[in-house]
């Protein structure tokens with residue numbers, strides 16, 4: 065039996081990796097924060113560990129020998145904690161992080177450091193597509209001068225804004241889906257975090273086609289350096305722990 069792996073999930077790459085580990089007969093447990101409902105192959109645990117100390121304890125108690133962090137590029141707390149905990153527990157740490165989207169020549173991107181900055185900079189009177197997740201809406205709620213259309217997996221908290229259009233859907237979305245959305249609402253601007261990945265990338269293609277302004281939130285700077293950018297490459301790195 066190979067080493068016991070703790071896989072921190074919450075992304076498509078984590079799911080792909082879990083499928084590969086399952087197929088390889090690996091000894092692993094997937095950990096999720098529990099923000100959205102999800103199913104993965106293999107055993108799962110759900111909920112925070114209680115910071116670095118809690119994670120170190122869980123590693124010791126459950127006998128994990130390898131920590132694989134495949135959390136989202138914007139899940140900054142978990143990744144920093146995970147790297148620290150692995151060091152304290154003296155087990156190897158690997159980070160799987162998809163590549164960011166890159167600006168094409170004809171893109172009209174405005175790079176911003178946060179959703180708050182995006183919310184400040186949007187032009188008054190704009191119709192705005194917010195692809196920021198249910199938890200990212202708060203900075204935009206005071207902007208009553210904007211028409212806001214939100215797409216998220218979970219129902220967002222709209223405060224007292226009854227005028228916001230909510231599209232509750234889970235990706236992937238293809239280019240035709242996105243064109244239909246642009247046709248319906250005629251967006252002046254899109255706000256998104258630079259998550260990267262194929263399944264959320266179609267909106268950027270349509271924004272480019274329609275010459276829509278994109279407020280692109282940069283990734284947090286203090287994330288641990290990735291060991292691999294896709295599940296297949298991560299699997300190759302993990303091979304030696306699976307024997």
Ligand code: NAP
Nearest residue numbers: 073074095096097112113114115135136138139140141142
């Ligand atoms: P975060 O700020 O880094 O995490 C906040 C806390 O949630 C962590 O300190 C940890 O609690 C707990 N947590 C996060 N990921 C966990 C995991 N895989 N297993 C167990 N506990 C976890 O992250 P977030 O931005 O809230 O994201 C939460 C989850 O959603 C992440 O797993 C991430 O992969 C996924 N996700 C995030 C985004 C995004 O835009 N941020 C988008 C898509 C998916 P303790 O300190 O108590 O251990």
